[in-house]
Amino acid sequence: MRDKFNTSFYATELEARQAIASISKRLRASGLDRNRADEVEIALAEAINNVVEHAYALTEPGTIRILSNLRREHLDIRICDTGAPLPQNRLPQGLAANVSVAREDLPEGGFGWFLIRELTSDIRYDRCGLINHLSLRFDFPPVEAG
Amino acid sequence: MSLTSTVSDNARIVTVNAERIDAAMAIQFKEDMRVETENGPDHVILDLSSVAFIDSSGLGAIVAVMKQLDDHRRLDLAGLTPMVEKVFRLTRMDTVFNLFASLDDAKAAISV
Numbered sequence: 001m002r003d004k005f006n007t008s009f010y011a012t013e014l015e016a017r018q019a020i021a022s023i024s025k026r027l028r029a030s031g032l033d034r035n036r037a038d039e040v041e042i043a044l045a046e047a048i049n050n051v052v053e054h055a056y057a058l059t060e061p062g063t064i065r066i067l068s069n070l071r072r073e074h075l076d077i078r079i080c081d082t083g084a085p086l087p088q089n090r091l092p093q094g095l096a097a098n099v100s101v102a103r104e105d106l107p108e109g110g111f112g113w114f115l116i117r118e119l120t121s122d123i124r125y126d127r128c129g130l131i132n133h134l135s136l137r138f139d140f141p142p143v144e145a146g
Numbered sequence: 147m148s149l150t151s152t153v154s155d156n157a158r159i160v161t162v163n164a165e166r167i168d169a170a171m172a173i174q175f176k177e178d179m180r181v182e183t184e185n186g187p188d189h190v191i192l193d194l195s196s197v198a199f200i201d202s203s204g205l206g207a208i209v210a211v212m213k214q215l216d217d218h219r220r221l222d223l224a225g226l227t228p229m230v231e232k233v234f235r236l237t238r239m240d241t242v243f244n245l246f247a248s249l250d251d252a253k254a255a256i257s258v
Contacts, residue, residue, distance in 0.1 A: 013170035021166075021199075038229045045201045049169045099238045104213060108206035111237050115202060118236055 003030040003070040011052045011061035011081065020045045023066060030070055033140070040075060040138055043119040046112040047079050047134055055083025055132060074121070075138040085127045149175075151182045155253050157189040158182070162197050167204030175204070179211040188219045191252045195225030200233050209239070220244075224252035 007023065009015040024041040032040065051064055065080040086092070094113030099106060116123065122137035148163035160182050167175055183190050192208070194200075200208075212221040224246040226234065234240045246252035 013168075017166065017168055017170050020168075035228075038232060041199065042201070042229065042233060045168065045199075049201060049203065053169065097237065099242050103217070106209050106213060106242060108209050108213075109202065111202035111205060115233070115236060 001031040001070060001072050003027070004068065006065065006067045008063050008065045011056045011064050011083070013049075013052055016045075016048050016052050016064070019064070019066065020048055023068060027068070027070060027075070032070065032075070036138065036140060039119040040077075043116045043136060043138075044077060046116050047077075047136060050112055051079065051081045051083060051132070055081050055085075057084070059083065073140060073142075075140075077136045077138075079132075079134045079136070081132050082130050083132065085132060086125060089125075089127050091123060091125045149178050149182055153186060155257050156187050157191050157253065157256050158186045159191045159193060159249065159253075161193040161195075164197065166199045167197055167207065168199065168201045169203040172203040172207040176207045176210050176214075179207075180214055183211070183215060183219075183221075189256050190215065190219065190221045191224050191246075191249065191256075192221060193224050193249050193252075194230055195227065195249065197230055198227050200230045202233075202237075205233055205237060205239060209242075212243070222246060222252050222255070224249045 007019060009019045020041065023044065024037060027040060028037045048064060056062060062082045067078040069076045092113045094117040096114050097107040097110045120136045121139035124135040126133040149160055150163060151158060151160045160179065215221060222244040225248055226245055234245065246255065
């Protein structure tokens with residue numbers, strides 16, 4: 001299981017949808033376990049949607065570039081954009097939203113970073129000049145012999 | 147987007163005829179659901195069996211749909227596929243909604 005590729009697309013909701021689906025499809029075709037592929041797709045979608053909705057919120061949407069490196073032991077995905085940096089140049093905490101509340105107080109958002117943190121093994125953010133780099137690592141459990 | 151709606155067994159059943167409920171369609175989904183559930187039976191069942199993928203915007207839209215209903219009305223979810231079920235479980239929204247494996251199960255729970 002080894003596949004390295006990159007792709008770029010315009011930061012709109014529709015292009016994001018297509019990119020998320022096609023990257024996930026390629027990873028599945030390369031042999032990524034179905035359950036892990038589901039988790040990767042969920043986290044990848046949240047990370048890409050954040051760029052579309054926040055990084056390019058106040059400017060014309062630019063390009064999002066994805067670098068994917070699938071290996072036997074892990075998958076690395078790097079998401080690069082030229083939008084605004086994350087607030088305070090750092091990753092949000094991504095705490096779980098409290099759902100033990102009255103119906104009218106239930107949260108309708110704020111799940112994104114929580115999902116990314118739950119589903120990744122490691123996550124790193126770097127601002128280099130005018131470029132955001134978000135690196136997501138997904139470790140795979142060792143395959144048992146036999 | 148594509149919703150179909152029927153009334154049976156004292157419930158409004160709304161079927162989502164789309165593979166993804168995501169950021170690109172969350173607002174439209176919320177609005178279409180408001181129209182579909184404006185009146186009719188107190189119970190609403192959302193059939194998600196065709197939906198393979200949901201993101202946090204889609205999840206938020208389903209929560210919003212429930213909050214749009216009057217307090218005595220109820221929104222149940224049926225036919226969750228593995229990725230959709232995972233998002234509900236991770237965010238603990240599985241404790242907020244009644245989730246049913248199939249539409250038949252959801253209808254049976256209402257008619258009891």
